[in-house]
Amino acid sequence: MHNRYEYIMDIANSDDNIRGVLLYGSRADGSVKPDQYQDYDIYFIVNDTGKFNISIFENVMFCFCPSEVYPELFPGKNTYLMLFNDDDRIDLTVCTMQTFLSGYTNDQLMRCLLDKDNSVHGLNSDDKRGHWVKPIDEKSFRNTCLEFYWETQNMAKGLKRDELSFAMFIRDVSLRDMLNRIIDAYIGMRYNYQVSVGTLGKHRKKYLSQAHYELYKNTYLSNTTEDQWKSLFYMIDLFSSLTRQIAEKYNFTYPVNEEQYIKNYLSAMIK
Incomplete structure (x- = not known):
């Protein structure tokens, strides 16, 4: 897909349950030289994880859900590792704001891509100390x-x-x-x-x-x-x-x- 970010944002904007989108990982780090193998590491902040349906994503050729296999490692979270037909990969974590904040520290690289409720924009961070x-x-x-x-x-x-x-x-x-x-x-x-x-x-x-x-x-x-x-x-x-x-x-x-x-x-x- 030409612009995977637009695709992610279109999905988030079309689903009222999704209230915010956060980018983390290497794509949130401006000092990392980009290449074709970079994942899109994404958080969807939602009102209700039970209402989220992964089938909203199209052209997924392979999907693995670690949170189903190891639920004790992902309390309150749904995780989806997806490989698309254009070889893009999204590592998606879906959780509520409360669950996200319970594990969040301000020394994590993070970019706010969408904030419907004006509640997650302050999580933008260039701080690398946590790594x-x-x-x-x-x-x-x-x-x-x-x-x-x-x-x-x-x-x-x-x-x-x-x-x-x-x-x-x-x-x-x-x-x-x-x-x-x-x-x-x-x-x-x-x-x-x-x-x-x-x-x-x-x-x-x-x-x-x-x-x-x-x-x-x-x-x-x-x-x-x-x-x-x-x-x-x-x-x-x-x-x-x-x-x-x-x-x-x-x-x-x-x-x-x-x-x-x-x-x-x-x-x-x-x-």
Whole structure:
């Protein structure tokens, strides 16, 4: 469709139950370079969610409703993820003003597209602070380091036993979570905690050095058992490099002995 915004507004204006339309996400952020894959992240503020009928949208080729599958995650909301025949995508959330305000903070990027009752126009916001990386404190830093190194030997154990699903779960869930936590803390440190790494860290490449990003890519190696072992040691190398810099910057105590013990332990296992 030539102008998806006009289509959204036509729908909202034609339905008296819809009282306001809000845009959020990357399209509400003027600093994001637009591309053909951007979603339209939309809130419809309604009087009654029960009266909203998604069939008002035409030419929808695919629709998934997370709020039906996981209602506990979307209290008071109806959510519709729609893909249209022109490849446009709308991520639509339908809720009342009361429900919206219960989870709203003024540090969220937001654009008011329609306000029938003069009640939502004040929600326009260019504030990005809610998306910025948060500092890590010393207790969280130390616990993350110790848990990371503990989980490395669990992955190694799975590889030695030829238990692929176990080893990859440890790597891609447990270890990945802690590595990403440290990567984000490192990026925040370098940019004075006035930066966002984006949803699921999609902008990490932008803020890491080329050397660090090459290491990061190599942590995903998976084709062979040898690759999986290599990915583990790449993870350790990257984690160690970043955590040591964080520790030096903030004068945190770094678990040097624990790291070295685990490295020796893993080196013995792989022989």
